[in-house]
Amino acid sequence: MREVTLHDTLSGRLLPLRPREPGTVGIYACGPTVYGRVHVGNARPFVVFSLLKRFLQHEGYAVNFVANITDVNDKIYAAAAAAGVSSQALAAEMTAHYVADTDRLGLGRPDHEPLASQMIPEIVALIERLIERGHAYVADGDAYFAVRSYERYGELSHRRLEDLDQGEGGEGAQRKRDPLDFALWKAQKPGEDTAWQTPWGSGRPGWHIECSAMAQELLGLDFEIHGGGSDLTFPHHENEAAQTRAAYGQPLARMWVHNGMLRLAQEKMSKSIGNTFMLHEALDAHGRDALIMYFCSGHYRQPVEFDDERLAQASSNVRRFRELAHRLTPGPSPAWSAPLREEFFSALAEDFNTPRALAAAFAWASEANRSGTPVGEADLVEMLDVLALADLLRVPVSEAPAEALELAQQREAARAQRDWALADLLRERLAELGWEVRDSPQGPELRPLA
């Protein structure tokens, strides 16, 4: 079990992972609001934290990974109204899409995927506790968090209250005691078809409170890693942290880990800007392997451009391992593998540096290719498996049809007679059938064209 460090937004530095219980790690990553299908940008935290979980498991930790789904929200009401369906129906449909789309990433599911709509009693209890402690108040059926009652507000996102744009206007502005206050609960409005009863009236939870309640419920307080996109640092995570600490006097999480944004045309991929690329379309276009490779090619905290060139490079990288697979054999790896294996996992232990880890994997590939003889695959399988890419080393068993085999035989005959024109023609015929011929000292080999 290596010492694992990760960049913590609160302290602004790399922090060693120090679990509450040795060997046990809780991860909470904020998931999507389900009013439409998720785009590739939404998939980044899903991928990053799923892979982080795999790595921590590899290091011997028991990991509890929670990724919530926000299924009650203004935008869901609006989208449902526009579509002429109930908000529950829309949320359920989009949740199903989200699960199906992220399933295609082949990373398994998080251990828990709580829905806001199913955590209402816990949410209401948390709000009541905040009211009792003087950190929240009710106004016309809304409940607000009193930001100035909590002296640490701003510490996560490193802002001073004076520096915040205290934008007037916006809903609830007249009911707030202070422009900085944010909604814990919103009173039901006409046309909103999903609402729950509380001591202060009918309504539904604000956005930030659900995460405080869910994380506490499923992971406890002061849990190890709270993650999400960097755009959530403020106000979402700032507010989560404030709510929980104001209510319990304990931090919500020990480390705050934020992934960088995906960009499309030099700009953050975002639903509000409208420059999104849907996850399921990206999977259709590039395949799951290239997409995972793409995500691993850059450090999780850096922004990355989403474009064809980057994806094409990821595909080439994928191909390199697929080619290598033909020269591997089951069993332990040679002695030269050990330092590369160590470098691979050390890189991941230092702020989850996937590009550096991949460099070690590529170095491994070069070394294996150099050796000329089949190489024991064990170490590389172990390495790539942490990135959920071990399948690249599994050579697909694809039996060439008799027709192709026949053509290959004819081509061998032609080659034996040095009839190169005929041999090349037969190669083209095979290509038309979807098979590539590769001549080797052991004879021709047929491989399906990608």
Place this chain on the structure above:
RNA sequence: GGCGACGUGGCGGAGUGGCUACGCAGCGGCCUGCAAAGCCGUCCACACCGGUUCGAUUCCGGUCGUCGCCUCCA
């Protein structure tokens, strides 16, 4: 305006006070009938200007530029 991040070779992308990152693409070579795959080599990289230092791409200061957050957003 406030806060933060970042500027590395054709592209992507790590990293370090002095030593080859790595991948993709290109070029040359080896292998091959030709290819493909693979291997070898090659392509004078660290935005700019100062400073610290024996020595800076790496530390400090400034300039320019890009991006993110400050409103819903992964």
